[in-house]
Amino acid sequence: MKKAIGYGTLSVILATLLTAGAAASPSSPVAFGPAPGATPEKVEHGALHILLLYLPNRVLDILDVARLRARVGPGMAADVRVTKAGDLFLGTYASVYAGLPGPRNRPTVKLPVGLESRNGAAVSVVDASVDGGIGPDYGACEAGLGVQLLIVGVDAGVDPLELLDAVLGLLTIDLRGDDL
Numbered sequence: 001m002k003k004a005i006g007y008g009t010l011s012v013i014l015a016t017l018l019t020a021g022a023a024a025s026p027s028s029p030v031a032f033g034p035a036p037g038a039t040p041e042k043v044e045h046g047a048l049h050i051l052l053l054y055l056p057n058r059v060l061d062i063l064d065v066a067r068l069r070a071r072v073g074p075g076m077a078a079d080v081r082v083t084k085a086g087d088l089f090l091g092t093y094a095s096v097y098a099g100l101p102g103p104r105n106r107p108t109v110k111l112p113v114g115l116e117s118r119n120g121a122a123v124s125v126v127d128a129s130v131d132g133g134i135g136p137d138y139g140a141c142e143a144g145l146g147v148q149l150l151i152v153g154v155d156a157g158v159d160p161l162e163l164l165d166a167v168l169g170l171l172t173i174d175l176r177g178d179d180l
């Protein structure tokens with residue numbers, strides 16, 4: 001679904017993400033709620049819900065840690081990032097991907113196949129790229145590399161915040177607010 005977000009709003013969102021990233025510490029878990037765009041209300045789950053979904057949530061949390069998408073589709077693009085603040089992107093591509101999809105950033109399930117598109121340029125928090133609602137959807141603290149070369153591409157990354165979420169998830173602490 002395409003979201004109409006102006007540059008002003010985008011700047012506020014990115015600034016919020018940066019603030020959350022800078023405040024990364026176990027003592028401030030409230031800084032890491034669901035990503036902007038996620039359902040805002042906090043859902044309190046009962047014990048039965050937590051028990052029944054404990055295993056699926058732990059698996060999903062682990063899968064969130066890494067991204068490894070193979071892409072097929074026309075384009076030329078390159079991206080390198082170390083958190084949102086350290087993002088450099090230039091190019092255009094529209095593709096079908098398969099592989100590890102990367103952080104979910106919200107309580108949902110990301111399929112191992114899907115559509116991915118990104119066009120334009122981004123330098124740190126100044127993101128002038130558009131993705132038509134099917135962008136790579138990086139995690140706020142994700143680090144990685146992506147490239148699209150004519151008809152094939154690859155995108156790999158790892159998010160240390162998701163690793164922390166996966167570990168704390170064993171204690172049913174949902175740092176990222178992405179548990180089902």
Ligand SMILES: [Ca+2]
Nearest residue numbers: 165174178179
């Ligand atoms: Ca989680």
